[in-house]
Amino acid sequence: MSFESEFEDRIPEHFGKDARVEGPLAESGAGRRLHGIDLTPSLTADQVTCLLDGLANFGIISIASQGLDRFSLAHFERFANHWGAPVPHPNNFTRGGKRAQSDAPTGGKIEWLPFEKRRVAAVNAAFPGELECLPHESPTVLVVANFSGKVADSSDDSYFIDKSSLQVGKDTAAPIKVSEGGSWHTDIEYEPLPIYVSMFLVHRSPVARNENGTWVDDHDHDTAHPYLEDSDEELLRLRKRLPLNGETAFADTAAAFAALPESEQASLETMNVRRRLNEGDKGWLAPLVRVNPRSGIKSLHSPIWASRP
Known part of the structure:
Protein backbone atom coordinates (compact mmCIF):
# COMPACT_ATOMS: atom_id res chain seq x y z
CA MET A 1 0.00 0.00 0.00
CA SER A 2 1.29 3.47 -0.87
CA PHE A 3 1.85 6.04 1.85
CA GLU A 4 -0.93 8.16 0.33
CA SER A 5 -3.49 5.36 0.75
CA GLU A 6 -2.18 4.43 4.17
CA PHE A 7 -2.47 8.04 5.33
CA GLU A 8 -6.08 8.27 4.15
CA ASP A 9 -6.86 5.19 6.27
CA ARG A 10 -4.98 6.42 9.34
CA ILE A 11 -6.80 9.76 9.60
CA PRO A 12 -10.29 8.34 10.38
CA GLU A 13 -8.71 5.55 12.41
CA HIS A 14 -7.04 8.00 14.80
CA PHE A 15 -9.34 11.04 14.59
CA GLY A 16 -12.78 9.45 14.19
CA LYS A 17 -15.03 8.27 11.38
CA ASP A 18 -15.91 11.83 10.27
CA ALA A 19 -12.27 12.76 9.63
CA ARG A 20 -11.16 12.64 6.02
CA VAL A 21 -8.35 13.68 3.68
CA GLU A 22 -8.67 15.99 0.68
CA GLY A 23 -5.91 16.21 -1.88
CA PRO A 24 -3.39 16.37 -3.29
CA LEU A 25 -3.65 20.17 -3.32
CA ALA A 26 -1.03 20.64 -6.06
CA GLU A 27 -0.31 19.01 -9.41
CA SER A 28 3.03 17.87 -8.01
CA GLY A 29 1.21 15.71 -5.44
CA ALA A 30 2.02 17.97 -2.49
CA GLY A 31 -0.39 19.16 0.16
CA ARG A 32 -3.37 17.64 1.96
CA ARG A 33 -6.38 19.30 3.60
CA LEU A 34 -7.82 17.48 6.62
CA HIS A 35 -11.49 17.74 7.55
CA GLY A 36 -13.38 16.66 10.66
CA ILE A 37 -10.49 17.15 13.09
CA ASP A 38 -10.84 19.09 16.35
CA LEU A 39 -7.54 20.38 17.73
CA THR A 40 -8.91 21.76 21.01
CA PRO A 41 -8.49 18.49 22.99
CA SER A 42 -4.99 17.22 23.68
CA LEU A 43 -3.72 14.93 20.95
CA THR A 44 -2.77 11.30 21.52
CA ALA A 45 0.65 9.96 20.58
CA ASP A 46 -0.84 8.12 17.57
CA GLN A 47 -2.56 11.29 16.35
CA VAL A 48 0.65 13.28 16.59
CA THR A 49 2.62 10.58 14.77
CA CYS A 50 0.03 10.54 12.00
CA LEU A 51 0.25 14.31 11.47
CA LEU A 52 4.06 14.30 11.64
CA ASP A 53 4.19 11.61 8.95
CA GLY A 54 1.70 13.51 6.79
CA LEU A 55 3.65 16.77 6.91
CA ALA A 56 6.98 15.04 6.27
CA ASN A 57 5.62 13.41 3.11
CA PHE A 58 3.23 16.04 1.74
CA GLY A 59 5.00 19.26 2.73
CA ILE A 60 1.80 21.17 3.56
CA ILE A 61 -1.06 20.15 5.85
CA SER A 62 -4.19 22.32 6.14
CA ILE A 63 -6.51 21.47 9.03
CA ALA A 64 -9.85 23.06 8.26
CA SER A 65 -12.59 24.52 10.48
CA GLN A 66 -10.72 25.32 13.69
CA GLY A 67 -13.35 27.83 14.85
CA LEU A 68 -11.88 30.84 16.63
CA ASP A 69 -14.79 30.82 19.05
CA ARG A 70 -13.23 27.67 20.54
CA PHE A 71 -9.70 27.38 19.17
CA SER A 72 -7.55 29.93 21.00
CA LEU A 73 -3.93 30.97 20.60
CA ALA A 74 -3.20 28.83 23.66
CA HIS A 75 -4.45 25.81 21.70
CA PHE A 76 -2.41 26.99 18.71
CA GLU A 77 0.82 27.12 20.71
CA ARG A 78 0.14 23.81 22.42
CA PHE A 79 -0.35 22.23 18.99
CA ALA A 80 2.87 23.87 17.76
CA ASN A 81 4.90 22.07 20.43
CA HIS A 82 4.25 18.75 18.70
CA TRP A 83 6.49 19.88 15.82
CA GLY A 84 9.31 21.05 18.09
CA ALA A 85 10.05 23.93 20.44
CA PRO A 86 8.39 27.14 19.13
CA VAL A 87 10.90 29.80 18.05
CA PRO A 88 10.38 33.52 18.81
CA HIS A 89 9.77 35.43 15.59
CA PRO A 90 12.45 38.09 14.92
CA ASN A 91 9.85 40.68 13.89
CA ASN A 92 8.61 40.71 17.49
CA PHE A 93 11.99 42.07 18.60
CA THR A 94 14.56 44.72 17.89
CA ARG A 95 18.27 44.00 17.73
CA GLY A 96 20.55 46.93 18.34
CA GLY A 97 17.61 49.33 18.17
CA LYS A 98 16.31 48.13 14.78
CA ARG A 99 13.94 45.45 13.64
CA ALA A 100 15.71 42.14 13.19
CA GLN A 101 14.59 41.73 9.59
CA SER A 102 15.87 45.05 8.24
CA ASP A 103 18.98 46.38 6.51
CA ALA A 104 22.35 46.80 8.28
CA PRO A 105 24.26 44.15 10.23
CA THR A 106 22.38 42.14 12.82
CA GLY A 107 23.68 42.62 16.34
CA GLY A 108 23.29 44.46 19.60
CA LYS A 109 20.84 44.21 22.46
CA ILE A 110 17.67 42.17 21.85
CA GLU A 111 14.51 43.90 23.10
CA TRP A 112 10.82 43.01 22.99
CA LEU A 113 8.92 45.25 20.56
CA PRO A 114 6.20 47.23 22.40
CA PHE A 115 2.60 46.36 21.59
CA GLU A 116 1.86 49.70 19.91
CA LYS A 117 4.70 49.14 17.43
CA ARG A 118 3.68 45.64 16.43
CA ARG A 119 1.48 44.73 13.47
CA VAL A 120 -1.32 43.66 15.81
CA ALA A 121 -1.80 47.28 16.94
CA ALA A 122 -1.95 48.49 13.35
CA VAL A 123 -4.58 45.90 12.44
CA ASN A 124 -6.75 46.74 15.44
CA ALA A 125 -6.51 50.48 14.71
CA ALA A 126 -7.30 50.09 11.02
CA PHE A 127 -10.53 48.18 11.50
CA PRO A 128 -12.13 49.41 14.75
CA GLY A 129 -15.22 47.43 15.66
CA GLU A 130 -14.75 45.14 12.66
CA LEU A 131 -11.55 43.20 13.25
CA GLU A 132 -9.46 42.70 16.36
CA CYS A 133 -6.54 40.33 16.49
CA LEU A 134 -6.63 37.63 19.12
CA PRO A 135 -4.86 38.96 22.23
CA HIS A 136 -1.44 37.43 22.74
CA GLU A 137 1.85 38.06 24.51
CA SER A 138 3.79 35.16 23.08
CA PRO A 139 7.01 36.08 21.23
CA THR A 140 6.48 33.07 18.97
CA VAL A 141 3.22 34.43 17.50
CA LEU A 142 3.51 37.01 14.71
CA VAL A 143 0.47 38.82 13.35
CA VAL A 144 0.58 38.85 9.54
CA ALA A 145 -1.58 41.33 7.63
CA ASN A 146 -1.49 42.42 3.99
CA PHE A 147 -2.27 46.12 4.16
CA SER A 148 -0.16 49.25 3.95
CA GLY A 149 0.33 51.62 6.87
CA LYS A 150 1.13 52.19 10.55
CA VAL A 151 -0.62 53.50 13.64
CA ALA A 152 -0.63 57.31 13.52
CA ASP A 153 0.54 57.83 17.09
CA SER A 154 3.46 55.42 16.73
CA SER A 155 6.97 56.68 16.03
CA ASP A 156 7.72 53.57 14.01
CA ASP A 157 7.66 54.35 10.28
CA SER A 158 6.96 50.73 9.37
CA TYR A 159 3.21 51.19 9.83
CA PHE A 160 1.15 54.35 9.48
CA ILE A 161 -2.63 54.45 9.77
CA ASP A 162 -4.42 57.68 10.62
CA LYS A 163 -7.12 56.35 12.95
CA SER A 164 -9.35 59.39 12.37
CA SER A 165 -9.44 59.27 8.59
CA LEU A 166 -8.30 55.67 8.00
CA GLN A 167 -5.87 56.90 5.37
CA VAL A 168 -2.38 55.63 4.75
CA GLY A 169 0.79 57.56 5.52
CA LYS A 170 1.35 61.26 4.92
CA ASP A 171 -0.69 61.23 1.73
CA THR A 172 -4.28 61.60 2.93
CA ALA A 173 -5.54 60.73 -0.55
CA ALA A 174 -4.17 57.21 -0.36
CA PRO A 175 -6.76 54.79 1.09
CA ILE A 176 -5.84 51.75 3.13
CA LYS A 177 -5.59 48.79 0.79
CA VAL A 178 -4.60 45.17 0.74
CA SER A 179 -1.16 44.76 -0.82
CA GLU A 180 0.98 41.93 -2.12
CA GLY A 181 3.12 40.00 0.31
CA GLY A 182 6.83 39.25 0.22
CA SER A 183 8.84 37.45 -2.42
CA TRP A 184 9.46 33.72 -2.35
CA HIS A 185 11.16 32.78 0.89
CA THR A 186 11.52 30.11 3.54
CA ASP A 187 10.58 31.36 7.00
CA ILE A 188 13.50 32.18 9.33
CA GLU A 189 15.89 30.20 7.15
CA TYR A 190 18.83 32.41 8.12
CA GLU A 191 19.28 30.82 11.56
CA PRO A 192 22.03 28.18 12.04
CA LEU A 193 19.34 25.55 12.62
CA PRO A 194 16.42 26.33 10.27
CA ILE A 195 12.92 25.92 11.62
CA TYR A 196 11.10 22.73 10.64
CA VAL A 197 7.52 24.02 10.47
CA SER A 198 5.69 27.31 9.93
CA MET A 199 2.07 27.49 11.12
CA PHE A 200 -0.69 29.88 10.07
CA LEU A 201 -3.93 30.46 11.97
CA VAL A 202 -6.20 32.33 9.57
CA HIS A 203 -8.24 34.97 11.41
CA ARG A 204 -9.89 36.85 8.54
CA SER A 205 -9.45 36.83 4.77
CA PRO A 206 -10.09 39.95 2.67
CA VAL A 207 -13.39 40.26 0.82
CA ALA A 208 -13.11 43.64 -0.96
CA ARG A 209 -11.94 43.32 -4.55
CA ASN A 210 -10.50 45.72 -7.10
CA GLU A 211 -11.81 46.39 -10.60
CA ASN A 212 -10.10 43.22 -11.81
CA GLY A 213 -11.99 41.10 -9.30
CA THR A 214 -8.96 40.26 -7.16
CA TRP A 215 -7.91 41.19 -3.62
CA VAL A 216 -4.31 41.98 -4.48
CA ASP A 217 -3.02 44.04 -7.42
CA ASP A 218 -0.42 42.54 -9.71
CA HIS A 219 3.08 43.58 -8.73
CA ASP A 220 4.55 46.75 -10.26
CA HIS A 221 7.85 45.76 -11.87
CA ASP A 222 9.05 49.37 -11.89
CA THR A 223 9.27 49.56 -8.11
CA ALA A 224 12.56 49.65 -6.21
CA HIS A 225 12.13 45.98 -5.29
CA PRO A 226 10.72 44.26 -8.41
CA TYR A 227 8.93 41.00 -7.84
CA LEU A 228 11.01 37.94 -8.74
CA GLU A 229 13.98 40.09 -9.70
CA ASP A 230 16.31 38.38 -12.21
CA SER A 231 13.94 35.41 -12.60
CA ASP A 232 13.55 33.93 -16.05
CA GLU A 233 10.44 34.47 -18.14
CA GLU A 234 9.16 30.92 -17.68
CA LEU A 235 9.17 31.24 -13.88
CA LEU A 236 7.37 34.57 -14.11
CA ARG A 237 4.79 33.06 -16.47
CA LEU A 238 4.12 30.25 -14.02
CA ARG A 239 3.85 32.72 -11.13
CA LYS A 240 1.17 34.67 -13.00
CA ARG A 241 -0.93 31.50 -13.19
CA LEU A 242 -1.26 31.58 -9.41
CA PRO A 243 -4.22 33.43 -7.86
CA LEU A 244 -3.93 37.06 -6.80
CA ASN A 245 -6.66 36.71 -4.20
CA GLY A 246 -4.64 36.96 -1.02
CA GLU A 247 -3.70 33.31 -0.71
CA THR A 248 -0.25 32.33 0.47
CA ALA A 249 1.37 30.48 -2.42
CA PHE A 250 3.79 27.61 -1.85
Whole structure:
Protein backbone atom coordinates (compact mmCIF):
# COMPACT_ATOMS: atom_id res chain seq x y z
CA MET A 1 0.00 0.00 0.00
CA SER A 2 1.29 3.47 -0.87
CA PHE A 3 1.85 6.04 1.85
CA GLU A 4 -0.93 8.16 0.33
CA SER A 5 -3.49 5.36 0.75
CA GLU A 6 -2.18 4.43 4.17
CA PHE A 7 -2.47 8.04 5.33
CA GLU A 8 -6.08 8.27 4.15
CA ASP A 9 -6.86 5.19 6.27
CA ARG A 10 -4.98 6.42 9.34
CA ILE A 11 -6.80 9.76 9.60
CA PRO A 12 -10.29 8.34 10.38
CA GLU A 13 -8.71 5.55 12.41
CA HIS A 14 -7.04 8.00 14.80
CA PHE A 15 -9.34 11.04 14.59
CA GLY A 16 -12.78 9.45 14.19
CA LYS A 17 -15.03 8.27 11.38
CA ASP A 18 -15.91 11.83 10.27
CA ALA A 19 -12.27 12.76 9.63
CA ARG A 20 -11.16 12.64 6.02
CA VAL A 21 -8.35 13.68 3.68
CA GLU A 22 -8.67 15.99 0.68
CA GLY A 23 -5.91 16.21 -1.88
CA PRO A 24 -3.39 16.37 -3.29
CA LEU A 25 -3.65 20.17 -3.32
CA ALA A 26 -1.03 20.64 -6.06
CA GLU A 27 -0.31 19.01 -9.41
CA SER A 28 3.03 17.87 -8.01
CA GLY A 29 1.21 15.71 -5.44
CA ALA A 30 2.02 17.97 -2.49
CA GLY A 31 -0.39 19.16 0.16
CA ARG A 32 -3.37 17.64 1.96
CA ARG A 33 -6.38 19.30 3.60
CA LEU A 34 -7.82 17.48 6.62
CA HIS A 35 -11.49 17.74 7.55
CA GLY A 36 -13.38 16.66 10.66
CA ILE A 37 -10.49 17.15 13.09
CA ASP A 38 -10.84 19.09 16.35
CA LEU A 39 -7.54 20.38 17.73
CA THR A 40 -8.91 21.76 21.01
CA PRO A 41 -8.49 18.49 22.99
CA SER A 42 -4.99 17.22 23.68
CA LEU A 43 -3.72 14.93 20.95
CA THR A 44 -2.77 11.30 21.52
CA ALA A 45 0.65 9.96 20.58
CA ASP A 46 -0.84 8.12 17.57
CA GLN A 47 -2.56 11.29 16.35
CA VAL A 48 0.65 13.28 16.59
CA THR A 49 2.62 10.58 14.77
CA CYS A 50 0.03 10.54 12.00
CA LEU A 51 0.25 14.31 11.47
CA LEU A 52 4.06 14.30 11.64
CA ASP A 53 4.19 11.61 8.95
CA GLY A 54 1.70 13.51 6.79
CA LEU A 55 3.65 16.77 6.91
CA ALA A 56 6.98 15.04 6.27
CA ASN A 57 5.62 13.41 3.11
CA PHE A 58 3.23 16.04 1.74
CA GLY A 59 5.00 19.26 2.73
CA ILE A 60 1.80 21.17 3.56
CA ILE A 61 -1.06 20.15 5.85
CA SER A 62 -4.19 22.32 6.14
CA ILE A 63 -6.51 21.47 9.03
CA ALA A 64 -9.85 23.06 8.26
CA SER A 65 -12.59 24.52 10.48
CA GLN A 66 -10.72 25.32 13.69
CA GLY A 67 -13.35 27.83 14.85
CA LEU A 68 -11.88 30.84 16.63
CA ASP A 69 -14.79 30.82 19.05
CA ARG A 70 -13.23 27.67 20.54
CA PHE A 71 -9.70 27.38 19.17
CA SER A 72 -7.55 29.93 21.00
CA LEU A 73 -3.93 30.97 20.60
CA ALA A 74 -3.20 28.83 23.66
CA HIS A 75 -4.45 25.81 21.70
CA PHE A 76 -2.41 26.99 18.71
CA GLU A 77 0.82 27.12 20.71
CA ARG A 78 0.14 23.81 22.42
CA PHE A 79 -0.35 22.23 18.99
CA ALA A 80 2.87 23.87 17.76
CA ASN A 81 4.90 22.07 20.43
CA HIS A 82 4.25 18.75 18.70
CA TRP A 83 6.49 19.88 15.82
CA GLY A 84 9.31 21.05 18.09
CA ALA A 85 10.05 23.93 20.44
CA PRO A 86 8.39 27.14 19.13
CA VAL A 87 10.90 29.80 18.05
CA PRO A 88 10.38 33.52 18.81
CA HIS A 89 9.77 35.43 15.59
CA PRO A 90 12.45 38.09 14.92
CA ASN A 91 9.85 40.68 13.89
CA ASN A 92 8.61 40.71 17.49
CA PHE A 93 11.99 42.07 18.60
CA THR A 94 14.56 44.72 17.89
CA ARG A 95 18.27 44.00 17.73
CA GLY A 96 20.55 46.93 18.34
CA GLY A 97 17.61 49.33 18.17
CA LYS A 98 16.31 48.13 14.78
CA ARG A 99 13.94 45.45 13.64
CA ALA A 100 15.71 42.14 13.19
CA GLN A 101 14.59 41.73 9.59
CA SER A 102 15.87 45.05 8.24
CA ASP A 103 18.98 46.38 6.51
CA ALA A 104 22.35 46.80 8.28
CA PRO A 105 24.26 44.15 10.23
CA THR A 106 22.38 42.14 12.82
CA GLY A 107 23.68 42.62 16.34
CA GLY A 108 23.29 44.46 19.60
CA LYS A 109 20.84 44.21 22.46
CA ILE A 110 17.67 42.17 21.85
CA GLU A 111 14.51 43.90 23.10
CA TRP A 112 10.82 43.01 22.99
CA LEU A 113 8.92 45.25 20.56
CA PRO A 114 6.20 47.23 22.40
CA PHE A 115 2.60 46.36 21.59
CA GLU A 116 1.86 49.70 19.91
CA LYS A 117 4.70 49.14 17.43
CA ARG A 118 3.68 45.64 16.43
CA ARG A 119 1.48 44.73 13.47
CA VAL A 120 -1.32 43.66 15.81
CA ALA A 121 -1.80 47.28 16.94
CA ALA A 122 -1.95 48.49 13.35
CA VAL A 123 -4.58 45.90 12.44
CA ASN A 124 -6.75 46.74 15.44
CA ALA A 125 -6.51 50.48 14.71
CA ALA A 126 -7.30 50.09 11.02
CA PHE A 127 -10.53 48.18 11.50
CA PRO A 128 -12.13 49.41 14.75
CA GLY A 129 -15.22 47.43 15.66
CA GLU A 130 -14.75 45.14 12.66
CA LEU A 131 -11.55 43.20 13.25
CA GLU A 132 -9.46 42.70 16.36
CA CYS A 133 -6.54 40.33 16.49
CA LEU A 134 -6.63 37.63 19.12
CA PRO A 135 -4.86 38.96 22.23
CA HIS A 136 -1.44 37.43 22.74
CA GLU A 137 1.85 38.06 24.51
CA SER A 138 3.79 35.16 23.08
CA PRO A 139 7.01 36.08 21.23
CA THR A 140 6.48 33.07 18.97
CA VAL A 141 3.22 34.43 17.50
CA LEU A 142 3.51 37.01 14.71
CA VAL A 143 0.47 38.82 13.35
CA VAL A 144 0.58 38.85 9.54
CA ALA A 145 -1.58 41.33 7.63
CA ASN A 146 -1.49 42.42 3.99
CA PHE A 147 -2.27 46.12 4.16
CA SER A 148 -0.16 49.25 3.95
CA GLY A 149 0.33 51.62 6.87
CA LYS A 150 1.13 52.19 10.55
CA VAL A 151 -0.62 53.50 13.64
CA ALA A 152 -0.63 57.31 13.52
CA ASP A 153 0.54 57.83 17.09
CA SER A 154 3.46 55.42 16.73
CA SER A 155 6.97 56.68 16.03
CA ASP A 156 7.72 53.57 14.01
CA ASP A 157 7.66 54.35 10.28
CA SER A 158 6.96 50.73 9.37
CA TYR A 159 3.21 51.19 9.83
CA PHE A 160 1.15 54.35 9.48
CA ILE A 161 -2.63 54.45 9.77
CA ASP A 162 -4.42 57.68 10.62
CA LYS A 163 -7.12 56.35 12.95
CA SER A 164 -9.35 59.39 12.37
CA SER A 165 -9.44 59.27 8.59
CA LEU A 166 -8.30 55.67 8.00
CA GLN A 167 -5.87 56.90 5.37
CA VAL A 168 -2.38 55.63 4.75
CA GLY A 169 0.79 57.56 5.52
CA LYS A 170 1.35 61.26 4.92
CA ASP A 171 -0.69 61.23 1.73
CA THR A 172 -4.28 61.60 2.93
CA ALA A 173 -5.54 60.73 -0.55
CA ALA A 174 -4.17 57.21 -0.36
CA PRO A 175 -6.76 54.79 1.09
CA ILE A 176 -5.84 51.75 3.13
CA LYS A 177 -5.59 48.79 0.79
CA VAL A 178 -4.60 45.17 0.74
CA SER A 179 -1.16 44.76 -0.82
CA GLU A 180 0.98 41.93 -2.12
CA GLY A 181 3.12 40.00 0.31
CA GLY A 182 6.83 39.25 0.22
CA SER A 183 8.84 37.45 -2.42
CA TRP A 184 9.46 33.72 -2.35
CA HIS A 185 11.16 32.78 0.89
CA THR A 186 11.52 30.11 3.54
CA ASP A 187 10.58 31.36 7.00
CA ILE A 188 13.50 32.18 9.33
CA GLU A 189 15.89 30.20 7.15
CA TYR A 190 18.83 32.41 8.12
CA GLU A 191 19.28 30.82 11.56
CA PRO A 192 22.03 28.18 12.04
CA LEU A 193 19.34 25.55 12.62
CA PRO A 194 16.42 26.33 10.27
CA ILE A 195 12.92 25.92 11.62
CA TYR A 196 11.10 22.73 10.64
CA VAL A 197 7.52 24.02 10.47
CA SER A 198 5.69 27.31 9.93
CA MET A 199 2.07 27.49 11.12
CA PHE A 200 -0.69 29.88 10.07
CA LEU A 201 -3.93 30.46 11.97
CA VAL A 202 -6.20 32.33 9.57
CA HIS A 203 -8.24 34.97 11.41
CA ARG A 204 -9.89 36.85 8.54
CA SER A 205 -9.45 36.83 4.77
CA PRO A 206 -10.09 39.95 2.67
CA VAL A 207 -13.39 40.26 0.82
CA ALA A 208 -13.11 43.64 -0.96
CA ARG A 209 -11.94 43.32 -4.55
CA ASN A 210 -10.50 45.72 -7.10
CA GLU A 211 -11.81 46.39 -10.60
CA ASN A 212 -10.10 43.22 -11.81
CA GLY A 213 -11.99 41.10 -9.30
CA THR A 214 -8.96 40.26 -7.16
CA TRP A 215 -7.91 41.19 -3.62
CA VAL A 216 -4.31 41.98 -4.48
CA ASP A 217 -3.02 44.04 -7.42
CA ASP A 218 -0.42 42.54 -9.71
CA HIS A 219 3.08 43.58 -8.73
CA ASP A 220 4.55 46.75 -10.26
CA HIS A 221 7.85 45.76 -11.87
CA ASP A 222 9.05 49.37 -11.89
CA THR A 223 9.27 49.56 -8.11
CA ALA A 224 12.56 49.65 -6.21
CA HIS A 225 12.13 45.98 -5.29
CA PRO A 226 10.72 44.26 -8.41
CA TYR A 227 8.93 41.00 -7.84
CA LEU A 228 11.01 37.94 -8.74
CA GLU A 229 13.98 40.09 -9.70
CA ASP A 230 16.31 38.38 -12.21
CA SER A 231 13.94 35.41 -12.60
CA ASP A 232 13.55 33.93 -16.05
CA GLU A 233 10.44 34.47 -18.14
CA GLU A 234 9.16 30.92 -17.68
CA LEU A 235 9.17 31.24 -13.88
CA LEU A 236 7.37 34.57 -14.11
CA ARG A 237 4.79 33.06 -16.47
CA LEU A 238 4.12 30.25 -14.02
CA ARG A 239 3.85 32.72 -11.13
CA LYS A 240 1.17 34.67 -13.00
CA ARG A 241 -0.93 31.50 -13.19
CA LEU A 242 -1.26 31.58 -9.41
CA PRO A 243 -4.22 33.43 -7.86
CA LEU A 244 -3.93 37.06 -6.80
CA ASN A 245 -6.66 36.71 -4.20
CA GLY A 246 -4.64 36.96 -1.02
CA GLU A 247 -3.70 33.31 -0.71
CA THR A 248 -0.25 32.33 0.47
CA ALA A 249 1.37 30.48 -2.42
CA PHE A 250 3.79 27.61 -1.85
CA ALA A 251 6.48 26.23 -4.16
CA ASP A 252 7.16 22.49 -4.08
CA THR A 253 10.95 22.44 -3.97
CA ALA A 254 10.96 18.68 -3.37
CA ALA A 255 9.19 18.13 -6.70
CA ALA A 256 11.58 20.60 -8.33
CA PHE A 257 14.58 18.60 -7.14
CA ALA A 258 13.01 15.27 -8.12
CA ALA A 259 12.37 16.56 -11.66
CA LEU A 260 16.07 17.22 -12.30
CA PRO A 261 18.34 14.70 -14.08
CA GLU A 262 20.27 12.48 -11.68
CA SER A 263 23.57 14.04 -12.74
CA GLU A 264 22.32 17.52 -11.85
CA GLN A 265 20.89 16.27 -8.55
CA ALA A 266 24.28 14.82 -7.66
CA SER A 267 26.00 18.09 -8.53
CA LEU A 268 23.61 20.20 -6.46
CA GLU A 269 24.04 17.92 -3.45
CA THR A 270 27.67 19.03 -3.25
CA MET A 271 26.81 22.75 -3.09
CA ASN A 272 26.45 25.04 -0.10
CA VAL A 273 24.86 28.48 0.19
CA ARG A 274 25.75 31.18 2.69
CA ARG A 275 22.72 31.93 4.84
CA ARG A 276 22.49 35.35 6.45
CA LEU A 277 19.77 37.77 7.45
CA ASN A 278 21.35 41.13 6.54
CA GLU A 279 24.07 42.14 4.13
CA GLY A 280 26.60 42.93 6.85
CA ASP A 281 26.18 39.58 8.63
CA LYS A 282 28.92 36.97 8.30
CA GLY A 283 26.44 34.12 8.06
CA TRP A 284 27.30 30.44 7.69
CA LEU A 285 27.37 27.75 5.05
CA ALA A 286 24.45 25.36 4.68
CA PRO A 287 23.62 22.65 2.13
CA LEU A 288 21.55 23.65 -0.89
CA VAL A 289 19.82 20.25 -0.82
CA ARG A 290 18.27 19.19 2.46
CA VAL A 291 16.85 15.81 3.45
CA ASN A 292 13.70 15.53 5.55
CA PRO A 293 14.81 13.43 8.55
CA ARG A 294 11.43 11.71 8.81
CA SER A 295 10.54 10.92 5.20
CA GLY A 296 13.96 11.01 3.55
CA ILE A 297 12.59 13.32 0.82
CA LYS A 298 15.17 15.71 -0.65
CA SER A 299 14.35 19.33 -1.49
CA LEU A 300 16.04 22.55 -2.58
CA HIS A 301 16.54 25.28 0.02
CA SER A 302 17.83 28.54 -1.42
CA PRO A 303 15.87 31.39 0.21
CA ILE A 304 16.16 35.08 -0.61
CA TRP A 305 18.60 35.64 2.25
CA ALA A 306 21.12 33.11 0.99
CA SER A 307 24.04 33.88 -1.32
CA ARG A 308 26.60 31.65 -3.02
CA PRO A 309 30.02 31.68 -1.36
